[in-house]
Amino acid sequence: MSTNVPSESIDKLHDQVSQSLNAFKDQHQEADRLAALKAAQGLVNALQKPQDSVYHLAYSPTHAMCVRIAIDLGIFTTLTERNEPVPLAELAAVKNASLILTERVMRILAGIGYVEEHDTRVYMATTMTRQMTDRLSIAMVKFIFDVGMPTLAKLPEFLRRHNFHNPAGALNGPLQYAEKIDESVWTWLPRNPEYLDNCNTFMEGDRGARPSWLEWFPVKERLLDGARPDGDVLMVDVAGGRGHDLLAFAEKFPHAPGRLVLEDLPHVVDESTVDTTRIEKKPFDLFKPQPVQGARVYYMKFILHDWSDEENHRILTELASAFTRGYSKLIIEEFVLADRDCAMLQAMWDWEMLIFCNSMERSLSQWTSLLDKAGFKVVKFWPPPGDGQGIIEAELKD
């Protein structure tokens, strides 16, 4: 057998899969599920012959492409709604697509488990078919594919031209190079309404299936205890998109004292449909003075990873001047990259940040340094239960 690794390594990987799977079955711990997944992927890699492994890698963009085409063809919604075996001709008829073209798409979808091949040219829904009817998943595929792929394809060329320096700055990254624009993604997106809508919808689901911080962070002990009574602002979601995170907070803590404020760019706040009796909407700019003074909590999810260190310094300095020393807390929900054995999701996300924002994900030491320079001290890094975002609890330095 000629594979990537000798057979004793395959045996070892097989044992690792079994051990982690057994532990997961016994304990239902997320860490065991992730370990089993990693070992299983290692086993798949090891079983590939090296030359074929390169083939799979090089041809794998066709997977996302066929999923993207299948969304347009209505394949996932049709199979899910019908919930029975559906012949190819009926699937193709939904958008009057060519039979041959639809079959070419279906081969890939069956190969990656996004549909089941029930019989020759007859298909059924799988768990993944149903997942692809979820509006957040659809928006993610559309956004990453439609907006990200053209830039991704140009990234190696961009890096060659920049002598492989790690680029930074919202106005001079690979997106600007690929799209021939001289503005940031945040002013460019609104001029492409479909892109903007997919971006903001994707943001609503950007934790995937990972548990919300509200499930595992001690919100009561660290934030609510000691908060001033009604009238004062309890929490500002700084650049909170359409307000999904603040809404989740309001639902989880309906009796928490104080006001909740959603801040974002005017066009984003405008399209938010959150209940305005509980959540106040405030258009704002990250680079201008923070309009809400002395809140108990300033929450920022996936904001600082959008910007370079220099831009973040400006954002954090504006924020710091709104803080009440000894009372206001900064709660940052972001990935904290491990120095070794980094979770694959986080490593991939890091490249998407380069693609869209010319920015990056950060390690513990990079977060500490960034916050320190802007006048904050880290109280505690709270690791997540799995491979998702952690919480960085910070406050003004003494």
Ligand SMILES: C[S@@+](CC[C@H](N)C(=O)[O-])C[C@H]1O[C@@H](n2cnc3c(N)ncnc32)[C@H](O)[C@@H]1O
């Ligand atoms: C990656 S999204 C994160 C949204 C939300 N916090 C979440 O996690 O779903 C970044 C957000 O920053 C907002 N944003 C970008 N530039 C901004 C600026 N200059 N001022 C205020 N908000 C801005 C965008 O509109 C977007 O909603």
